[in-house]
Amino acid sequence: MKRKLYPVLRDVHLTAGLFSMLFVLMYGWSSLQFSHPAWADTQPVTVEWQTQLAPGLAPRDAAQALRMDLGLQGDLAQIRQQNGLTQFRLVKPGVVQEVRYEPATGATRLKTNRWGWAGMMNRLHTAAGLWHEDGWVNLYGWLVGLVSFGLLLLGSTGLYLWFVRKRERKLGIVMLAISLLWGLGTMVAMRVA
Amino acid sequence: MRTLIQQVHIYLSLLSFSSLCVFGVIGVYATMAPKWEDRPQPPAKRWEVPFAAPKDLDDEALAESVRRQFGPPLSSPVAQRFLRHTPAGRLQIDLFHVNGLTRIIVHEDHLQLEESRAGALEYLNRIHATTIRNPSSDWRLRAWVWYNELAVWSLLGMALTGILLWLTLRLTHKGAFVASILGAAVFLLIYWRLQ
Known part of the structure; x- marks a missing residue:
């Protein structure tokens, strides 16, 4: 049984790992950027500009007009209406449009925040979910789920692949014990605090 | 190799x-x-404790004193810019921590505490x-x-x-x-x- 199982699980481990490799590298590098913000410039480049929409639009209609007429993309978020002014954002991982729309005249001022490579890594790290208005962000959400499941698959297959290797078993048990005591132990200690 | x-x-x-x-x-x-916004929020536990607020402390110092005495052990000091006041003008201290949110409102003679505990997955x-x-x-x-x-x-x-x-x-x-x-x-x- 072991002879048949090992090559199968090794192939599953290899395939899952290679499919996920760029995603895992993205998560790893962006995690370091979160912990050490001085290591990379993750600030967006901001450009302000203006356009004209039809007057009297509701926020959702104004957002849709920007999408259809100007090709802007993203989820509609943070709608605020105050003092005759409508403000909202169109959000996608790489670009956030901050919109100030005057319903009385249709005058629209926009601030486009666009992230470079380093910032994009951080934004992809925090993007998830299947509830977005943008189909591409939802597709990314599915991939995040797939890669996350892949990580669990990598862990479980990896555990088996390690254990059947006699040479690495002893030191491996020590490493695993450190992980459980230090990692799992502090998780439990914090939860019951 | x-x-x-x-x-x-x-x-x-x-x-x-x-x-x-x-x-x-x-x-x-x-x-x-x-x-x-669509996730169910955990129910909050509420209770009060007697407390005499010292008059000689500013908001940040008072918040830190309250946090040390009554706040959850895993909370961190709250910076001045994150301190709020209720409509009645009472200091509101929001302590975000890995297990959820503890909100403390400082009255003259007591503290009003409200704790919302995050579920296991949100904790992770x-x-x-x-x-x-x-x-x-x-x-x-x-x-x-x-x-x-x-x-x-x-x-x-x-x-x-x-x-x-x-x-x-x-x-x-x-x-x-x-x-x-x-x-x-x-x-x-x-x-x-x-x-």
Whole structure:
């Protein structure tokens, strides 16, 4: 049984790992950027500009007009209406449009925040979910789920692949014990605090 | 050399096994969860304790004194800019921590406390994002953030050693080759579309 199982699980481990490799590298590098913000410039480049929409639009209609007429993309978020002014954002991982729309005249001022490579890594790290208005962000959400499941698959297959290797078993048990005591132990200690 | 790379790959993964399980679980959770505003909020527990607010402390000092005496052990000091006042002008201290939110409102002769405890999955989500950038005097939190830092470096080390092992040992494996091309192509396409 072991002879048949090992090559199968090794192939599953290899395939899952290679499919996920760029995603895992993205998560790893962006995690370091979160912990050490001085290591990379993750600030967006901001450009302000203006356009004209039809007057009297509701926020959702104004957002849709920007999408259809100007090709802007993203989820509609943070709608605020105050003092005759409508403000909202169109959000996608790489670009956030901050919109100030005057319903009385249709005058629209926009601030486009666009992230470079380093910032994009951080934004992809925090993007998830299947509830977005943008189909591409939802597709990314599915991939995040797939890669996350892949990580669990990598862990479980990896555990088996390690254990059947006699040479690495002893030191491996020590490493695993450190992980459980230090990692799992502090998780439990914090939860019951 | 190949054996060494293999051993590094194995030992790094075992050392960070606990965190890697957390990363995988909360990735699946983040995928399936509704947007934040639509998530059911945990019920809050409310109670009061007697407290005489010293008159000679400013808001930040008072908040820190209250936090040390009555706040959850895993909370951090609240900066001045995050302190609020209720419509009645009472100091409101919001203590965000890995187990949820504790809100304390300072009255003249008592404190009004309200605690909302995060569910298990949200707790895992919070701790995965708690890094060495978040200073804390609590030993549990300090031990965790350093373990988390080790896990992140291990994840990168595992990925890189894994790629090396593939290139040196299993490059002729067709399925693996297809998976690598497919995964890379999908990632680059998504990157391009979301930028």
